[in-house]
Amino acid sequence: MRRRIGRELLTLRESSGLTIEEAGAKIGRSDSTISRIENGKRDVQLIELKGLLEAYDAPAEMRELLLNLVTASPEEAWWTNFDLPPNLDTYVGLEAEAAMLRVYAQGSVHSLLRTEDYARAVLRGGNPSAPAGEIETLLKFHMQRQQVLTRESGPLELVTVLDEATLWRQVGGAQCQRDQLNHLIQQAEQVPNITLHVLPYSKGAHPSLNGAFTILDFPDPTEPSVVYVDSPGGNLYLQKAKDTRRFDQSHSTLRGMALDEADSVAFMKNVLKEIK
Incomplete structure (x- = not known):
């Protein structure tokens, strides 16, 4: 499958008249990365594929074929059953491919760590006029994401730095927030692939006062990380080395400033006692 996708992308690139270097520049990847994809030596990430298809002005039929091939695995393509916005479809595809997420959560608890009631309250708060059915569909999607x-086939490793504000903000009310804190404490104490600070x-x-972000790291160490930043002005996917290095340094700094795992759990338990 990998070799077939590579051959098709090679044909598309040559038809477009772009060199390997130009194709790599279009999506923030090196020429060696493009070469390895075309030679079938490396899987193409969904975000990379979409960028290359756009750069090559690929015909609609070929776009559909290659996108279907990349998301052919039932385990990784479950989200195609949902009618998602394109930006969300891209993100969850990357998340399914990732081996690790390094997160800084500022305004609310990260989606993968939310209880159902907390997630519903976040969705309703962000979409106050949305029909109830739409909220419930999105809720089902986000709950399924947590799988x-x-x-x-290798549980995702999640390393999250939680800003203190996420613990105090009573999303959905006091009881909902207490339930969410209990869930975080349970996850931190019992799930080995989840680390909370x-x-x-x-x-x-600190370096990230301006907002939350997620760094997605992939199983193949030669595959560059992708930084995802969700903001009111739009969703950003940063792939250039200088950008990923900056966020990598920020997350390392935040983790160094934050409480260690045991003290973080103790801190959350103290907050839980204070929420009335």
């Missing part, structure tokens, strides 16, 4: 943490207010200024 990456327990999948048989709390960043207290007392730590002061």
Whole structure:
């Protein structure tokens, strides 16, 4: 399958008149990465495929074929049963391919760690006029996303730095927030592939005061990481080395400033006692 996809992409690139170097520049990848994809030596990420298809101005039929081939695995393509916005479809495809997520959560708890009631409250808060059926469909999608943490073919490793604000904000009310905190404590104490660090207010200024982000790392160490930033102005996928290095350094700094795992659990238990 990998070799077939590579051959098709090679044909498309040559038809477009782009060199390997030009194709790589279009999607923020090196010429060696494009060469390895075309030679069938490396899987193409969904975000890379979409970028190359756009750069090559690929015919609709070929776009559909290659996208179907890349998302052919039943385990990784379950989300195609949902009518998702294109940006969300791209993200969940990357998340399914990833081996590790390094997260900084600022405004709310990360989607993979939310309880059902908390997730419903977040969706309703962000879409106050949406029909109830739409909210429930999105809720089902987000709950199913969490299966990456327990999948048989290598559970996703999740390393999250939680800003203290995520612990105090009563999303869905006090009881909903208490349930969410209990869930976080349980995940931190019982799930080996989940690491939680709390960043207290007392730590002061830090490199990511402007917002949350997610770094997606992939099983093949030669595959560059992708940084995802969700903002009111749009969703960003950063792939250039200088950008990924910057966020890698930020996450390392945040993790260094945050409480260790045991102290983070103790901190969350203290917050839980204070929520009335």
